[in-house]
Amino acid sequence: MEFIDELRDAVGPALRVEPAEIDRVRTDRSGWTTPEVPLAVVRARSTEDVQAVLRLASAAGVPVVPRGAGTGLAGGAVGSAGSVVLDVSGMDRVLEVDEQDETAVVQPGVITDDLAAVLAPRGLWWPPDPASRAISTVGGNIATNAGGLLCAKYGVTRESVLGLQVVLADGALVRLGRRTVKGVTGYDLTALLIGSEGTLGVVVEATLKLRRTSADPVVTIGATFPDVRAAAAAAAAITASGLRCAALEILDAASCAAIDALVAAGEGPAGDLPTLAGRGAFLLVQTDGGASEREAASVLALIADVGGEGSVAQDPVTAAGLVALRRAAHPAYARLGEVLIEDVCVPRTALPAMFDAIDAISLRHGLPIPTVAHAGDGNLHPNIVIPASVPHAPGEIPDVVWAAGEELFRTAIALGGTLTGEHGVGVLKRRWIAEELGDDVMALSTRVKAAFDPLGILNPGKVF
Template identity: 50%
Template sequence: MTASAALLNASANASTTHDDRLRASTDRSGYVPSTLPDGVIYAETADDVVNTMKLASAHQVPVVPRGAGTGLAAGAAAKAGEVVLDMSRMTRILHLDPVEQIAVVEPGVLNAAVNAAAAAHGLFYAPDPASTAICSIGGNIATNAGGMLCAKYGVTRESVLALRVVLPDGRMLRTGRETIKGVTGYDLNALMIGSEGTLGVVVEATLRLRPRPIQTATVAVYFPDVAAAARAASAIIAARVQPSVLELMDGPTLEAVDAAQGTNHRARGGAFLLAQTDGYGAALEQDVLIEAIQPFASSYEKAADTEHADALVATRREAIPALERMGRVSICDIGVPRNRLADVFAGLEDICRHTGVRIFNVAHAADGNLHPMIVVDPDESITEGPAKAALAEMFYLAKRLGGTLTGEHGVGLLKRDWLQDELGDISLELQRSIRNVFDPLGILNPGKAI
């Protein structure tokens, strides 16, 4: 009996069927493993995770933690010789305190479910990925996910107060605290967030909730081209306005959304900027924002009511599903200083021209985090050939502009080739040493992140 078989046989909720192994082998990154994992263990309680990791450690079986499978960097991809630890059945909201404004949840709870529970108390959970309806809190924590609201409210790390984490040897670690402030010891809570499942498996998270803004003002702005939209976004920042949402989409992406949704955004401009301001001064801030962008804009449309605002926000949220109708999508994740947005869009257009790769662009314009999306034919690879060459050029473009390889999706398997160039030898050595302290056997999500 193999080590993987021994682990799977000892687990009450294990599966080795082809369909389960195929489903658990990859995520939404477009990455296709050459082989399938040996099996899947479905955790239903924290004890299931503890027992799995104890057995995995004893048998030295590589384990790949998995949430909802919505990751975009192949961080949950698994192959032969590995066992997937699926957390999607741990979906309880254990406690919600509207006075302290915290929620204690299991890792399989969907981001949208947390917000639905919080909304009943006039609260919300700020990290807001475009995949909010289908992504899990555990996966958000693994990648330090951001989203449309993060420019004002911060990414996941700013909204997770405490964690319970099962270490690779099965021990339970508690990190953080339920107070807003606390500096006792090293910040292991922050270390865990964004570690891509390489240091431990999250089984419980204490989340910080926030009061829902008393007002939100929404405006959609159309521009002749993406360069004008990028300059407008920079002008908004220069005007000292802090929008809660500032999302930019280029013309090709608008065309894809129009084709999927039956809308007519592309006819109104070559680029689209969605902006929201919130709080008691939402309308006043919106006036300043509109004044800042008018020299660059072709037209703008204020939301008249909540339903109208939701329809405008849906334009941005539908970008990825619309592109997935066109072929296999690789959603990239570079970040640049906010004043270099126009430069990075120009560079991306150049990459598209000389590689022949189709690239569609959306961006969290308020924090300089762009998502250039490569679309290839369904049977075409994203990990070799022109698609990989375009991905490499995107990274080097971001690096030349003072930016980064990934803003919120993580490294996973897809981006490890360029870690050395961004981090350097000393940083990589230290990070790998930290990983070895937590996982000396190297069994937890091997080959990912660093």
């Protein structure tokens, strides 16, 4: 029997081969569309579906591309030629919330914000906070080890996952990790799976480590600066003072201008918000926990020390508005043209040098690169705007953008940083990975991959 018929026998109507469905999985939120054409999509409804797909694919040597909501920014879940795209976004149940042990057991397709909505009434929350949280899934957060706005204080996804159920390439179901907050029996295969972008196994269930919601007020501060170096200096001074802010976000001058245009178009948030037009930078700070108000006062003093103008939001609408200004960055960039969202991370002290390099690269290539940074952990998102003047087919990334991207990546690595802080390597950064890791680690990683997936059917052509 043909592979595709076996697959239909096994998963029935979960198998989809219509062109619209095939096209849907050829792209993600990077804007890039692969020229390759996958064979089929399986919209898995259960662990058994996932096991069946992998068992058959292993037997037939057919590649399998695990996929959640498709909100990735590096092409990591884009269907490759002749592959079965294993879409687990329909496995979206919260199976268990344990309020006493502060754990939840979820399927991979749960949208991160939907999980938050389930947890909030119970006084619990899950720290990973990617900007995409309204549309991305817990499984996707795990696949990329997502970070976000809160991770300098509350850790990345790895720190909030205790255990995983994973289907291996041969269809075997294994349980990694545990339900306890601590444990060292055997290798930390849970951590190894987190951030592995679907190349080692398919997560079908995750045991998450939650936190209890604090009753203390969150204090929100907005500040503007004459230039981005001053904002970076303020962020550095805040960190150096020992304060751990919940959020510490820098937007550069180009971002301020873009958001100001959005506001001027009547699409901005409400509240008593600073004018961003003509500002060199905007800094969003949030303090939380038992000393949040005292910490906010220290933050304001440090902002003033370096010439910034900051103030504490005096009402909930303004506080929400300040956060919304930061979150408006991506819609604001989208008004400028097509955008490739980049994601380098450098040691915190190298933030000013990286901002300078971004300016220089922007000028050299004639491309606007408005940038936002999670300043608490040195993670910058330079957003390369593709102006209408640069012709390119839909879904294609022009050479000039790749040239600018390459300079960004190489500068980050030269500054002691990495080419991806939280989005992953996928397809789009694969050509630079060896420059960061070196040949020996590449070879070692390939052997680790083979230990999980000896036939190489899981997401081939991604990451390595």
